[in-house]
Amino acid sequence: MGKRAYRTYKEFTRALVKSRLAHYNAVYGFAIKRIAIKNTKSRWGSCSKKGNLNFNYRLALLPADMADYVIVHELCHLGQFNHSQKFWDLVARAIPQYKEIKSKFKHFHV
Numbered sequence: 001m002g003k004r005a006y007r008t009y010k011e012f013t014r015a016l017v018k019s020r021l022a023h024y025n026a027v028y029g030f031a032i033k034r035i036a037i038k039n040t041k042s043r044w045g046s047c048s049k050k051g052n053l054n055f056n057y058r059l060a061l062l063p064a065d066m067a068d069y070v071i072v073h074e075l076c077h078l079g080q081f082n083h084s085q086k087f088w089d090l091v092a093r094a095i096p097q098y099k100e101i102k103s104k105f106k107h108f109h110v
Contacts, residue, residue, distance in 0.1 A: 003039070005057075006039040006057050009057045009058070009060050009061070010037050010057050011037075012060050013037045013055065013056075013057045013058075013059050013060040014035065014037045016059070016060050016067065017035060017037065017053075017055050017059065017071060018035060020067070020068055020071045021035070021053070021071060021075060024068070024071065024072050024075055024094050025075060027093055027094050028075060028076070028078075028079060028090070028093075028094075030051075030075060030078035030079055031051055031078070032051060032053060032075075032078065033050055033051035033052050034051075034052040034053070035052075035053050035054075035055070036052065036053070036054045036055070037054075037055055037056075037057050038054055038055070038056060038057065039056070039057055040054075040056050040110065041110060042110055043056060043110060044056050044058075044059060044062075044070045044105075044110060045059070045070045045071070045073065045074040046074065047074045047075075047077035047078060047081070049081060051078060053074050053075065053078075054074075055070065055071070055074070056110055058110060059071075062108065063104075065101050066101055066104055066105070066108070068095065068101075069095055069098060069101040069102065072091055072094045072095050072098075073091060073098075076090040076091050
């Protein structure tokens with residue numbers, strides 16, 4: 001998929017991400033600075049130390065549980081900027097089955 005797909009899905013993905021962030025952030029209450037939808041080659045999402053959340057436009061093409069996992073994963077980095085047990089405990093508050101969902105990514109590539 002190239003630039004045409006990016007243009008096609010970018011705003012749809014933005015709406016999806018904003019909706020799901022609002023839903024899940026009710027659990028956490030983190031301050032989100034900026035949300036960006038990008039055409040990255042190797043990541044589903046990222047979080048900056050400034051509180052900016054970035055997501056791959058292809059997120060909208062994933063099954064809903066996998067998209068939610070990525071959204072919650074990046075959201076939780078606002079509380080723990082690492083992959084410590086505290087981070088995974090945060091993820092589990094919203095997605096208790098995160099391990100099963102995470103394992104599905106072995107079959108999906110950005």
